[in-house]
Amino acid sequence: MAAPTLQQASFLLANLKADATTKPLVQRCQDLVKIIDEYPAKELHVIFPWLVESVFGSLDGIIEGWNLRLLHSRSNVYNLVLEFLNPSGPMMKLVYKLQAEEYKYEIPVNYLPGPVKACIQEGVLPDCPLFHNKLQFPLSGLLTLNLALNPFEFFMFNFAYCLVMPKNYPPGQHGSSTDSAYFVLVDTYLKYFLPSEGSVPPSPFSDSRGSVTAPSPRSSSVSFAGYGVHSPSLLKHHIFHQPSVNADPSAQEIWRSETLLQMFVEVWLHHYSLEMYQKLQSPQVKEPFTPTEEHVLVVRLLVKHLHAFSSSLKPERLPSSSPSAHSHAHTSPLDEFKRVVVQRFVQQKLYLFLQHCFGHWPLDASFRAVLETWLSYIQPWRYTGEKTNPQPDQNRTVPDKWESFVQENLLMYTKLFQVFLNRAVRTDLVNAKNALMVFRVSKIFAQPNLAEMILNGEQLFLEPEHVLHDRHSRGYLSPSQGGSYLSSRHKAVTDSGFRVKSHVYALEGQDCQYKQMFGTELRGAVMKMIQMIAQCRQTAKRISDHSSEMAVNSSFLSWFGLGSSDFNNTFSGAEPEESGECLKKTHELLDRTLENLCFVFKLNQGQVTQLISNLGSSQDDGNCRQLPDCIQGENGLILTELGRRQIINGLRRFDIQYQGDPELQPIRSYENAQLVRFLYRISSVVNDKFGGYMNALCSRPDFLGRLGRHYLTDAASTTKLRHSPTAWRSAGRSHRPTPRLSLRPLASYRTIVALVLVYVLGALLSQGPVSSTLLIVAASFLYGLFVMLFGEKLKTH
Numbered sequence: 001m002a003a004p005t006l007q008q009a010s011f012l013l014a015n016l017k018a019d020a021t022t023k024p025l026v027q028r029c030q031d032l033v034k035i036i037d038e039y040p041a042k043e044l045h046v047i048f049p050w051l052v053e054s055v056f057g058s059l060d061g062i063i064e065g066w067n068l069r070l071l072h073s074r075s076n077v078y079n080l081v082l083e084f085l086n087p088s089g090p091m092m093k094l095v096y097k098l099q100a101e102e103y104k105y106e107i108p109v110n111y112l113p114g115p116v117k118a119c120i121q122e123g124v125l126p127d128c129p130l131f132h133n134k135l136q137f138p139l140s141g142l143l144t145l146n147l148a149l150n151p152f153e154f155f156m157f158n159f160a161y162c163l164v165m166p167k168n169y170p171p172g173q174h175g176s177s178t179d180s181a182y183f184v185l186v187d188t189y190l191k192y193f194l195p196s197e198g199s200v201p202p203s204p205f206s207d208s209r210g211s212v213t214a215p216s217p218r219s220s221s222v223s224f225a226g227y228g229v230h231s232p233s234l235l236k237h238h239i240f241h242q243p244s245v246n247a248d249p250s251a252q253e254i255w256r257s258e259t260l261l262q263m264f265v266e267v268w269l270h271h272y273s274l275e276m277y278q279k280l281q282s283p284q285v286k287e288p289f290t291p292t293e294e295h296v297l298v299v300r301l302l303v304k305h306l307h308a309f310s311s312s313l314k315p316e317r318l319p320s321s322s323p324s325a326h327s328h329a330h331t332s333p334l335d336e337f338k339r340v341v342v343q344r345f346v347q348q349k350l351y352l353f354l355q356h357c358f359g360h361w362p363l364d365a366s367f368r369a370v371l372e373t374w375l376s377y378i379q380p381w382r383y384t385g386e387k388t389n390p391q392p393d394q395n396r397t398v399p400d401k402w403e404s405f406v407q408e409n410l411l412m413y414t415k416l417f418q419v420f421l422n423r424a425v426r427t428d429l430v431n432a433k434n435a436l437m438v439f440r441v442s443k444i445f446a447q448p449n450l451a452e453m454i455l456n457g458e459q460l461f462l463e464p465e466h467v468l469h470d471r472h473s474r475g476y477l478s479p480s481q482g483g484s485y486l487s488s489r490h491k492a493v494t495d496s497g498f499r500v501k502s503h504v505y506a507l508e509g510q511d512c513q514y515k516q517m518f519g520t521e522l523r524g525a526v527m528k529m530i531q532m533i534a535q536c537r538q539t540a541k542r543i544s545d546h547s548s549e550m551a552v553n554s555s556f557l558s559w560f561g562l563g564s565s566d567f568n569n570t571f572s573g574a575e576p577e578e579s580g581e582c583l584k585k586t587h588e589l590l591d592r593t594l595e596n597l598c599f600v601f602k603l604n605q606g607q608v609t610q611l612i613s614n615l616g617s618s619q620d621d622g623n624c625r626q627l628p629d630c631i632q633g634e635n636g637l638i639l640t641e642l643g644r645r646q647i648i649n650g651l652r653r654f655d656i657q658y659q660g661d662p663e664l665q666p667i668r669s670y671e672n673a674q675l676v677r678f679l680y681r682i683s684s685v686v687n688d689k690f691g692g693y694m695n696a697l698c699s700r701p702d703f704l705g706r707l708g709r710h711y712l713t714d715a716a717s718t719t720k721l722r723h724s725p726t727a728w729r730s731a732g733r734s735h736r737p738t739p740r741l742s743l744r745p746l747a748s749y750r751t752i753v754a755l756v757l758v759y760v761l762g763a764l765l766s767q768g769p770v771s772s773t774l775l776i777v778a779a780s781f782l783y784g785l786f787v788m789l790f791g792e793k794l795k796t797h
Contacts, residue, residue: 009046012039016047020054025066025077033090036097044094045103051094052155055085056162059111068162068182069294081181087192088201091155096203098151105154106136106146111161113266114289115273120145128270130262156260159185160267163298164289178297186298190305193257194341196312196385199334200257253333261306261345268299269349272356291357293369300373303350306342307376307383313338342380343408350377351412351507358419363426363648365433371420375444378412380405398449406450407457407500411507414454414517417445421525428648429536430543432586438533439589442596451518451600458516460497461504518601526601530594532645534612537590544583628652663744675747687740694739710788712739 019028057065071078085091109120119126136146149157193200271289313335357370381402406413420441427434445451504514515521598605628643646652663680667673697708745751762772
């Protein structure tokens with residue numbers, strides 16, 4: 001019977017592959033629903049790997065699948081796909097149908113996250129219990145290792161991997177939208193398998209043989225070197241003879257929830273280990289993985305949901321001091337899972353993930369996704385679902401019950417704040433989007449009680465280590481040690497200082513050098529940040545004033561040639577959107593940021609005010625018009641770190657102007673392209689034929705020579721400029737402008753409209769075209785004569 005069944009399954013698979021190239025997605029989904037309902041598991045087993053690959057894409061990225069990350073609500077198949085992949089839909093029904101059997105599906109170890117793959121290839125058992133007891137050892141050796149996963153694990157791995165799979169998006173499309181089918185499915189799976197209310201719905205098939213088993217408890221003979229730090233060598237003997245683990249019956253109730261969360265965390269976050277992150281500090285080391293904005297947005301969704309899931313634990317069951325301090329006698333597996341989910345599943349891997357993003361993300365507004373992920377994690381009280389009376393931001397206090405969370409996540413507050421501070425001083429804070437991010441951080445840390453909680457946590461960490469000698473008897477196991485999440489019962493740890501030390505050493509290593517958030521060194525960095533913010537406030541004001549002046553000068557009179565038409569007369573201060581209301585918003589955000597920083601670090605408001613006023617007066621004296629800070633090198637001027645920050649924040653700049661042929665500048669938006677090219681040909685012919693006469697005329701020292709130089713040379717090209725470092729050696733060379741006829745101003749729409757108005761006005765006054773032309777030429781001559789005679793005097797005034 002096996003042979004006919006296999007033959008029928010192969011025939012079914014061949015038909016489905018053929019239909020994938022000919023039938024539309026709607027019809028294919030309808031056929032799949034019938035097949036899943038009617039065919040037995042033995043035949044569905046054969047098509048399952050292909051079906052998963054055709055939906056989510058192949059792991060090597062060659063097959064794109066259904067492109068869930070690019071499928072948005074405006075698509076006509078959007079709702080159909082969501083219904084097919086719903087936790088209660090046909091695809092999950094297929095998973096449960098196969099789950100009832102002993103089927104396994106292989107995943108190459110090469111597609112696992114970097115630290116996990118490195119552990120396996122080095123013969124070390126991975127920390128995560130998800131990968132225990134699943135390794136398949138082929139005869140060819142370790143490099144071709146595979147993981148044998150059950151159907152639910154295989155489905156969730158491919159779903160999670162779909163997010164980190166490199167994609168080349170079509171022009172005009174991007175994958176950072178939160179209404180994509182993938183983002184909605186992640187949210188749906190989280191709410192279904194990690195419910196804030198009620199329990200996880202049971203699967204429709206028996207899953208006694210395919211369930212996820214809890215990891216085996218640690219042997220009492222194993223010793224550990226320190227807080228939350230394990231030696232990989234202690235685990236090496238496990239990989240070649242993985243223990244047979246008996247499932248904890250109480251854990252079977254939520255095995256799908258645990259599997260889904262571990263799979264998401266491992267695939268999305270576990271790309272950096274502590275050792276790997278320390279190596280990444282060297283500029284010669286290539287990054288192993290670079291997350292995208294879409295990836296970070298999904299991680300933030302995960303963080304927010306886990307806080308809501310954990311906070312849904314009944315108040316009477318919340319522990320007063322630590323997760324293990326409460327009696328577990330009458331605690332359901334789901335409640336215990338809620339109690340430990342954030343600290344033991346997410347904390348360490350998210351910390352390294354955010355560390356990497358803070359240090360390697362581009363200095364632009366897309367960093368907002370990373371920032372909000374961090375701020376979401378350090379504010380779990382926002383996702384409790386409790387309805388409280390709305391309070392103003394400055395009066396919104398952090399409930400005291402969250403002090404233990406702050407202490408057990410101390411580095412998430414202190415170390416990442418320091419990393420953010422180092423990043424912020426290299427950011428253009430004149431940009432309203434960047435100013436908003438700095439304000440957001442200062443606003444969060446300025447919440448009453450929070451700074452005090454952080455300070456208390458630091459004091460606990462710096463206490464004398466009187467509990468270090470008996471930590472072995474306490475039996476504390478960190479998540480990185482592979483301890484059991486549900487089955488193993490840790491002894492009570494009531495000492496807050498021990499918990500804080502355990503947290504810091506587990507995340508940073510036993511030899512870490514902790515820098516206090518409220519210490520002297522960081523306060524000095526905060527003062528530099530305040531100085532930078534004050535400078536950016538002045539720069540925003542200066543740009544705003546300049547924009548106002550330009551708006552006034554660009555009046556109706558400029559249409560008649562009385563305004564500036566210099567191509568180089570553009571102000572390179574802020575981005576195009578940074579004008580008017582945006583600059584006012586920047587100024588307001590930076591003002592409030594200064595207030596928040598003064599509140600958090602207890603700074604003297606009078607000193608800060610004096611600092612700001614001193615900066616304002618110095619900039620009014622013209623310091624802002626100086627060149628950026630440089631030092632003299634062998635090959636010219638070299639920008640210092642201060643000079644780079646001055647340029648980034650728009651405080652100082654080099655005068656950059658076009659130094660080539662003015663006639664060959666790029667065509668502007670206010671010019672007619674065809675007319676520019678046509679007039680250039682005419683002027684080129686005239687210049688080639690009469691160039692000698694023009695040179696002779698402009699060389700004369702008398703009145704006619706001055707008049708010729710006014711019309712036939714570019715006065716702006718003779719202006720002496722302050723040069724950038726790359727051009728410093730050629731700065732002393734003087735290039736005498738070549739006399740030539742330039743007709744390019746006639747191609748400007750402003751000039752064309754002005755001429756049309758003059759001819760219309762002449763027609764209304766009964767003047768013919770010839771008379772109007774002569775009048776225009778005479779007016780131009782008289783205007784040039786006036787500028788030539790009195791232009792220098794007007795400039796001096």
